[in-house]
Amino acid sequence: xxxxxxxxxxxxxxxxxxxDGPVPLHAPVFEGHEWEYVKxxxxxxxxxxxxxxxxxFEAMLADITGAHHAVATVNGSAAxxxxxxxxxxxxxDDVVLPSLxxxxxxxxxxxxxxxxxxxxxxxxxxxxxxxxLDDHLARHGDRPIKAVVVMHTFGHAADLDGLMQVCAxxxxxxxxxxxxxxxxxSGGRHTGTSGLLSALSFNGNKIVTTGxxxxxxxxxxxxxxxxxxxxxxxxLSHPYRFDHDEVGWNYRLPxxxxxxxxxxLEALPAYLGRKRRLASLYQEAFADLPGVKVVADRAGxxxxxxxxxxILDRPDRDLVAQVIEGAAARGLQCxxxxxxxxxxxxxxxxxxxxLAVTEALEDRLINIPSSxxxxxxxxxxxxxxx
Numbered sequence: 001x002x003x004x005x006x007x008x009x010x011x012x013x014x015x016x017x018x019x020d021g022p023v024p025l026h027a028p029v030f031e032g033h034e035w036e037y038v039k040x041x042x043x044x045x046x047x048x049x050x051x052x053x054x055x056x057f058e059a060m061l062a063d064i065t066g067a068h069h070a071v072a073t074v075n076g077s078a079a080x081x082x083x084x085x086x087x088x089x090x091x092x093d094d095v096v097l098p099s100l101x102x103x104x105x106x107x108x109x110x111x112x113x114x115x116x117x118x119x120x121x122x123x124x125x126x127x128x129x130x131x132x133l134d135d136h137l138a139r140h141g142d143r144p145i146k147a148v149v150v151m152h153t154f155g156h157a158a159d160l161d162g163l164m165q166v167c168a169x170x171x172x173x174x175x176x177x178x179x180x181x182x183x184x185x186s187g188g189r190h191t192g193t194s195g196l197l198s199a200l201s202f203n204g205n206k207i208v209t210t211g212x213x214x215x216x217x218x219x220x221x222x223x224x225x226x227x228x229x230x231x232x233x234x235x236l237s238h239p240y241r242f243d244h245d246e247v248g249w250n251y252r253l254p255x256x257x258x259x260x261x262x263x264x265l266e267a268l269p270a271y272l273g274r275k276r277r278l279a280s281l282y283q284e285a286f287a288d289l290p291g292v293k294v295v296a297d298r299a300g301x302x303x304x305x306x307x308x309x310x311i312l313d314r315p316d317r318d319l320v321a322q323v324i325e326g327a328a329a330r331g332l333q334c335x336x337x338x339x340x341x342x343x344x345x346x347x348x349x350x351x352x353x354x355l356a357v358t359e360a361l362e363d364r365l366i367n368i369p370s371s372x373x374x375x376x377x378x379x380x381x382x383x384x385x386x
Contacts, residue, residue: 002322005292005310008285009332009368016281017375025333026205026307027371032267037259049232051255053262058215060265061200065182065190067217069224072253072261073231076179076201079214080108082231082251083197084147086216086223087173089114093146094351096136096172098128099340100358101151105177106341114146118342118352123361124298127151127158130166136353137170145170150195151177154295154367155207155306157186160194175199178217182207183272183304192217197227202261207271207306207372210261213253271372275305278376282308282368295365307367309337315363323366337365 013019041047054072061070073079089095091113097105099118109116119136122129128150137145148167150158160176167174178184178192179201185191192198197220202213216227234248253261282294295309312319320336327334340358341347 001291002319002326004289005286005323005366006326006330006332008289009327009334010330012278012281012285013332013369017373019373019375022331023333023369024371025335025367025369027373028204028209029267029271029372029374030263031374033263034260037263038256041256041259047256048254049250049252051258053255053258054253057210057253057258057261057265060262061215061217064265064268065192065217067190067193067198068219069217069221069227071216071224071227071231072258073214073216073251074253075212076199076203076214077104077108078231078249078251079199079201079216080104080149080175080177080179081111082216082227082249083175083199084108084112084114084149085230086218086226087147087175087196089146094140094143095147095149096128096133096145097149097341098151098358099342099347099352099355100126100153100337100361101177101341102179102338103341103344104179105149105151106347109149110346116341116347116350117145118347118350118355118358120353120355120357121153121361122159123357125158126153126156126295126361128163129357130159130162132353133163134166134169137166137172145172147173147175149175149177151179152181152184152191154309155181155184155304156295156297157181157184157191157301157303160186160189160191164194173197176217179203179214180206180306181304183268185302187300193219196220197223202257202264207275207304208261208264208268210253210257210264213257213261215253270377272304274372274374274376275370278370278372279305279308286310305370308370310366310368311361312364312366315360317363320363320366327368332369334369335367337362337367 093114174195176198181191202210231251
């Protein structure tokens with residue numbers, strides 16, 4: 001079985017896309033104004049935490065996502081921490097989140113002195129299951145939950161309508177970890193604009209990169225002002241004095257990084273088109289292979305396909321390892337999904353519900369190469385693969 005999977009991956013990249021060399025899981029693409037904008041920062045000396053590119057980057061993010069406000073941060077983890085803090089999360093509080101997530105989601109809770117409570121995901125979305133969340137909140141009404149964090153796995157939107165209804169019913173704010181989902185939509189609405197606040201990431205492996213960076217999105221002007229104030233060391237405006245009115249963070253995104261991000265955002269439509277074309281090639285390649293399918297868009301959703309993923313019909317840890325190791329031997333980088341949070345030593349004793357879906361998915365999911373490579377333009381324009 002693993003050889004058949006690898007052969008089909010090779011067919012996409014070697015025969016259809018005609019790539020001979022190593023194929024990374026997700027590599028950044030720089031083909032626009034990146035050099036020009038970064039050089040402008042170097043030429044003018046505006047390389048640090050203020051500058052025109054920071055303002056421009058934030059404005060572009062707000063325009064692209066439809067959020068009323070965007071505040072750039074030094075990375076996505078910082079953005080998550082700020083979101084939770086602004087939602088009122090602090091020492092001794094409880095926060096509900098999926099165990100099936102990247103470590104940054106849980107760490108943001110811990111860094112604020114709060115505790116994680118893990119609820120299972122829905123296999124159809126790979127995100128928090130609204131029914132299970134509803135049950136958890138109903139059963140734990142004696143200990144108020146300060147916030148719920150949903151993560152849009154691999155760029156596919158969770159069931160935001162269902163989760164928003166549950167959170168509204170229980171009076172709990174919803175925070176979106178949209179680190180992976182820039183360019184993804186649910187019901188015509190961009191991910192990261194439904195909850196009270198959301199966090200984006202622009203790490204080197206994301207669909208758009210600033211080298212390292214993040215952003216807070218919100219539709220609340222007061223929260224946006226607070227986010228900007230806190231992430232810039234809570235410094236009061238003054239021509240030359242250094243006065244601060246509370247304990248803040250130095251979570252500012254440098255102008256140099258923002259310049260790179262502006263050029264990347266200009267190319268986002270092209271990247272999205274390529275990634276959706278690649279997803280179609282994968283869907284076609286695996287359509288007739290029993291026991292495995294490619295994670296696809298749900299009805300009413302348009303994902304960014306940040307990382308394409310194969311999902312096995314049943315858990316098989318050995319097969320997952322065989323595919324990853326065998327593909328690597330042929331120059332194709334694949335990876336497993338993250339180890340669920342409740343299996344890690346620092347979160348092993350956190351309260352959790354039955355996590356049967358999460359535990360099964362750990363041994364069913366394989367991420368496959370997903371770079372928005374320009375080779376996709378030539379192949380698709382020639383009519384191949386679609």
